[in-house]
Amino acid sequence: MPDGLDLDAFAHWIDAERPGLLDRPLEATLITGGKSNVTYAVSDGSTDVIVRRPPLGHVLATAHDMAREHRVITALAPTAVPVPATHALCEDESVIGATFYVMERAAGTAFSQASDLAVLGAERTRDITGRMVDVLAELHAVDPAAVGLADFGRPDGYLERQVRRWKKQLDASRSRELPGMDDLVARLEGTIPSTGEGTIVHGDYRLDNLLVDTTDEDRITAVLDWEMSTLGDPLTDVAVLLAYQQLAEEAPGAGRALVTDAAKAPGYLSREEVLARYAERSGRDVSDIDFHLALAFFKLAVILEGIHYRHSHGQTLGAGFDGIGDLIVPLIQAGLRA
Incomplete structure (x- = not known):
């Protein structure tokens, strides 16, 4: 299980928040360790979602606001700007230790090199x-x-x-x-x-x-x-x-x-x-x-x-x-x- 994501706690929460979105068991992979925010791919073997949370440890106030990130992506969905579909936002930090949100895993490659x-x-x-x-x-x-x-x-x-x-x-x-x-x-x-x-x-x-x-x-x-x-x-x-x-x-x-x-x-x-x-x-x-x-x-x-x-x-x-x-x-x- 990757650091920063309690998969059992997440599974219970997503089952209640979005019934039927994911089946059990779940697997999680760290996509990026958070030069900024931390991103995970979570899969039940047939459906993949992305989970985003703030970095671990020293976090600057207002610099890693998951609710704002979720809000702007959701708002831009009907526009010409391509954004992933959002599934849910969790502001209860007791679930995995931080606010996080869940969105679709969009197709495509991020070209960095x-x-x-x-x-x-x-x-x-x-x-x-x-x-x-x-x-x-x-x-x-x-x-x-x-x-x-x-x-x-x-x-x-x-x-x-x-x-x-x-x-x-x-x-x-x-x-x-x-x-x-x-x-x-x-x-x-x-x-x-x-x-x-x-x-x-x-x-x-x-x-x-x-x-x-x-x-x-x-x-x-x-x-x-x-x-x-x-x-x-x-x-x-x-x-x-x-x-x-x-x-x-x-x-x-x-x-x-x-x-x-x-x-x-x-x-x-x-x-x-x-x-x-x-x-x-x-x-x-x-x-x-x-x-x-x-x-x-x-x-x-x-x-x-x-x-x-x-x-x-x-x-x-x-x-x-x-x-x-x-x-x-x-x-x-x-x-x-x-």
Whole structure:
């Protein structure tokens, strides 16, 4: 039984909450050990579901809100944005020790490595990355009020609160000296642009948070990992996408350690093409992208410092965490350059 999921307790709860969804016995497999949230595949041999819960141990307040993640995925179901169907939410922490939710296991592959995309060829990779940008534009076109998310965030003052919030989360995980970090925070605080139109934002949008069905015309079947979603400035999503791409292209080692080097695959749209396609499909002004890019590198640095903190205290599951702490200063430097 994987750590963090009491399968017997879960089975009793799901039987009561969604009778007939799963039969006994159940098996659970850890899909990701929670560089962010922890994800399990649970199966009865014929039906598979996904269970998501917060990471074990040191959890920052509001950073791993399962109810919000469940809410936004459920709300987006009738829109053009592809999301998994949700089955149930459990806010009773006595069941497995944390709030969790259950959703369908959508078909498709999450492409995190350039080598996996290379097998498809440059033309298919170009088409997939174009669809990735188009789906982001579709997300930002959704009217929050029309899907019941009018109160999902406060777009006014969003960028100022982002800087303040991530600085606060940095302070909660900061256990060592981080050269350049205070300078980056000060420069962000001093150059905040006015917040434009508020949209639903994903918060961590990149190719490996999408599922692509390679058996069905490379269709994007699901956008995953909504834990940082809110209402805010849509350019923050574009900047996160570009930040991951820049890391992969300019610092290959760091790019791979930061989950994905997919942007190095032949055919992957260039950063300029990504930005131009988004601007065309969304109709938005992207001239403030430099601030958003600096903010994106700052957020990534804070996220990884939190992971480094949990890993150094033995609170992460699975592999892939060694060396995370060495990536923070290069992210800070990239933010300062931006």
